[in-house]
Amino acid sequence: MSAERQPRPTANRAPRTELQPGILLDVRTQLEEAAQAMDATLRQAACSAAIGRHGSTAAGFYDATGALIVGGRESHPLLLEAAAEALAFLAEKQATAGRSFAPDEVYWTNDPRCHGAGLEDLILTGPVVRAGRVVAFAALTAAHPALGRASLAPVESLRREGLILPWTRAGCAGAILPELLDLLAANAEAPAEFLADLRVQMHALRLGRAVMEALADRPGPETLGPVWAALGEGPRRALRSIVQKLEGGTAEGRVAPFGVRMAREGDGLRVVVTEEEGTRRSRPTAALARASVRAALREVVSAETPALQVLGGLAGAVSVETPWDGRGGDLPVGPARFSGAQRLHEAVLAAVCSALPHLGHAPDGGPILLDLRGERADGSPYRMRLELPGGLGASVFGDGMSHAAPAFQPLCLRPIEAIERAGPLRVLRCELRSDSGGAGQYRGGLGATLALELLEGRAEADVFLPGGSPGLRGGMRGTTARLIRVTPEAGLQEQAGPVQVTLALRAGHRLILETSGGGGWGLPFQRSILRVEEDLARGLITREESRRRYGVVLKPGSLEKDDHLTYRVRHYLLSTLAVEDIIAGEELLD
């Protein structure tokens, strides 16, 4: 096994009994609140949409080995774990070089080769040092599209290039070195806004670091070491308990293009990731894959015990093996940079759900990302990024939410009026996409439809369309994302995801974007007829879908159910099931 795949040793393991419960709880609550304050400050003050509107930030505290101790309640879950990978890299690099951290230093990176998350995800960290040893790191990650030159443009485009910052000492005494700021400004698309956001990130990091510094003084490093160990023990214990419930200690799941096999390994869990051959979908780096697996497992352990959601502790208990270990993976760049990590996350959930259905959910429909660069009739340029979320996966607890962003891509749709006021565009409609949610005993959330028309000038649009989301436990796949271009010259042209395309648009051209629905859960014809009728009344599914997927047949020309035919169709569909499937379905109903 390579060093990369080894579970990291947990720093300062110490018996929990040495701790007073009050100290443990007090430290945990202080760190949780401080992380929340870091995230909130940054999101409130930043100019960029990525931070301010979408909330792509992650605040956390990490031990001397880089393992996550406590993260923010609203932190981006992948960025939170990715920072742990990067900090482990930094700690090891410093140790290898025989260098130690000094108080007040600030380090940064956005380099995936240093196990950073993506090119635009800048990790800022401040080590808290006592007696020459690191007590903990306070770290704050934020997405700066200006840094990564985020774009959906093809690889060969210059726009795709960004600035790579390997782990570097960026400053001290809580400030970034001015010459480094000059360097960044010279390479950023919108230097003033980018530098302002960076300063805010630094300011927010100081808030969190001050709390950790105070804890390092009182109760002090001797107490904090055992506190870190005790806090991490909670998620580890919960994970062990879950692993024990897996049949034979193993579970498998697949969400294209990734497969996941989990197996008990000593006191922990080994996760082996496989990949479909010849896939062209984005593949996370090995570090991002590990972060993604841990984020998924954190979701699983906190499904039953929400108090665990902010705690780390899994780095020491989970080893991850990927086919691309040591080979890098794709360079994570642009708004779709985490789509591969999202799929891997869902594959882990699928594996867990195969044995323990209540701990996860079906995969989410990904968002459509549109990057539009155009010129008005008067020659003035404009640029607009639009994000249109899909539907979320259903679970054993109910239908998925319609039109919501997946966990790793916290995006949101701009107001329609803002779109029309920012560029020569008219939105023709924006509505739920009927029939898009994966059919199931519980239906996947619906995707959305957005129809746009270019009013003047010309434009170039890069569009990322995600693939469909499979259902779980007999649930069906959510409808795949679709792009329809309507032009006077070529009429109607249609493309389905997963794909990334670049389109040339002229005045009068129309684009219809349809996002994918979430995966369904459970067998569709076991869905309550009442719920199917409700969906019909609300126009969320069509008559055809009702008949074909759910076996609920309507009388001609009305929304009234044909009881006789419905009974016969459902009875027939049920008779096609194997006994095991029926039992499994009934178990789900329970």
Added chain:
Amino acid sequence: MGQAELRIGIDVGGTFTDLVLCDGAEGSLCLAKVPTTPQDIALGLLQGLRQSGAPAGRIAEIAHGTTVATNAILERKGARTGLLTTAGFRDLLELRDGRRRSLLGRQAAFEPLVPRPWRREVSERLDASGAVLAPLAEDGVKAAAEALREQDVEALAVAFLHADKNGIHERRAREILQDLWPNGHLTLGSEVCPFPDERLRMATAVLAAYLTPLMARYVESLERGLGEIGTAPPVRFIESAGGSCAPAEVRSAPLRTILSGPAGGATAGASLAGLLELPAAVTADMGGTSFDVAIIQEGQPELSGDRTLEFGLTVAVPSVAIHSAGIGGGSLICMDESVPGGLQVGPESAGAHPGPACFGKGGRRPTVTDANLLVGRLVGDRCDLGLPPLDPGPAYQAMLAEVCPGLGLDPIGAARVVLEVAEARMVGCLRTHLASRGVSPGEAVLIAFGGAGPVQAAPVARKLGIPRVVVPYLAAGFSALGALLTPPARTAMVAVEATLRTLTPERLRERVAAAFGGAVRGKLRLALFLRRGENPHEDMLPVPDPAEPVATRIRAYHAFTERAYGIRPAPEGVFVTRLLAILEEGSCPIALDRSLQRTFARAQARYAATAAAAGAAQGTGIPRVPAAGLKVGAAYRGPALVVLPGASAYVPEGMPYRVDGWGNLILETGE
């Protein structure tokens, strides 16, 4: 009491309904408290009036902070509401902006206030400048309204795209609907929210429509109930932004009362901060269910233009910026033994029924109040409120059963840990919100009130580094006192299209005049909402003087951003989106200075006459000190339980404290 007028301030909380009675002759105040009746709030309120002993004929005025609107949203008990909107966009309410409820985990489906079949599309279209692209299909409006009426829809919201630029189609739709919708419960998006962002406008219009019939019924029931007890005084409702308005205005604009209760506390806090000449203060109102924080600077509470009431429901409503954490005296404590640090305090609350275990009303789960009682930070005697004493027995048993096994401690030790966690959460809430306004804890004073606020204030302030705590004498009814202190006011929020650099005093005056439809007379409070880049967050900038030069305003904004964010944004890139104006149309009906002095002086005289002896809290040895027995200005040192009407304040060991002439208990937490 003489024959002079009585003014009554009422605050309906989740657990108790508080009444503060101000005797017009002497200006002295007294407090009454009755359990809230969630099933019919007016019932509890009228009961409180009866119990207060106020002669019906002497009631000159009632000022009322209400939670009726808030509860209706939480419990989804508003009217059956329909929506008319532009064709192609009926789902915007359900689509929201696409955010998740939480970042991890499964996400339950979202149910908007208006179900899809009641969201009807009408053919019409304006462009981004407000010009008409497609005329309003008047037959479509009629057909949609008739279809909704057939489905027993009671209230109707009309919200079209770009109506903030031009409300012509919405107004025409209302004209068409006048006859078709005889109950008159019609709300236009362009009137309740004349700002860009169709989702905000639609949600605001829908919520206003959703609440209108309910609030109209509540006002009617309250007025009828008052009549039944033999009085018909003028009633003022506290507005979310801190002014007060007449019942007729609540009937037509119910959104104004959405944060009515907490606004009373913040208003009282601001008045007290002004009286004590505190440049920066933070109010902490801790009742049974929540810990509400408001920041006061230069005697004015921070204001907000939008409010997220629950997931997917953000509405434009001027309000005092109240930041809440789900932690109060009634917050339930639970222990997950599988998790180190898995002790949870709140947000679930024991509420009024059964309440904390120590209330002896059948509650078996421990709460923060139980923990306070067990460690002796709470005076159990509530006879001054006509309530039975708190019983430590059930509190002990509840702690023993629910928390002790997980912590491996005895109930007293476990109670201490519970309080540590509760205080850490309060510290976090305060730290976050002080930081968001760029206020350093070291320069702020904590004004603590509510039934539980004075108990937790000193340890919280000490942990956070706030050097001083002020506990008002009527802390237990401070929000009700705030209701009395809110002056009649008109509140308006108007759109502004300018940058920080281009908003001249002349343009500002023009917007103020537009807000109130002409000349402005009275005391004016102004705040600007500023936005930068693509961030939807808006910063609030108070405008102390509309005539101040642009440079002064830029300096004030930079002073704020430097402290809060560590930056000085270029004024050209700071967009002024809205102006919030509050025009006080009358003076505060009571003089706080004299009222507080007389109230405390009377309490001292009564105390001296009865010569009540100071005792010790049960089993803890912490001296119990009636506030009225303290000598004004004299220095004391903790530990102490200072007994106030309906509440007690905990002073930790060694902490200096004193009482001032207004009866405020002042704790020097920084020493």
